[in-house]
Amino acid sequence: DLYKGMKQNEEFMIKAIGKNPEAFAYALKTMSKKRSFVLKAVTKNGRALNYVEVKYRSDKEIVFAALRSDPKSYIYIDPKLLETKEVAQVVYDVLKKSDSIDFDLVSKVSKKVPFA
Numbered sequence: 001d002l003y004k005g006m007k008q009n010e011e012f013m014i015k016a017i018g019k020n021p022e023a024f025a026y027a028l029k030t031m032s033k034k035r036s037f038v039l040k041a042v043t044k045n046g047r048a049l050n051y052v053e054v055k056y057r058s059d060k061e062i063v064f065a066a067l068r069s070d071p072k073s074y075i076y077i078d079p080k081l082l083e084t085k086e087v088a089q090v091v092y093d094v095l096k097k098s099d100s101i102d103f104d105l106v107s108k109v110s111k112k113v114p115f116a
């Protein structure tokens with residue numbers, strides 16, 4: 001059927017995720033488990049990080065792609081990953097450039113950033 005065909009089409013799903021990150025939840029499970037698909041999805045819409053498997057929320061490449069796409073996606077990052085200096089630095093840099101700053105998070109991550 002047409003609906004199933006759309007869910008199987010990676011290009012279509014990436015475009016849909018670009019418009020609404022909730023579309024990630026409708027992708028076929030085999031597709032949503034593929035790291036390459038997850039990376040494309042969060043690159044297109046960082047808030048898709050909310051819908052990915054938990055293991056991908058601690059994958060630095062995926063997290064950094066999500067942050068570059070949408071700084072507000074930091075809320076979906078594995079909290080343990082936020083404790084690392086490298087990730088704290090990226091989050092700090094992204095939030096500094098953002099128009100909506102979470103001052104509590106900036107304060108938390110700036111403690112990990114030596115020159116903040």
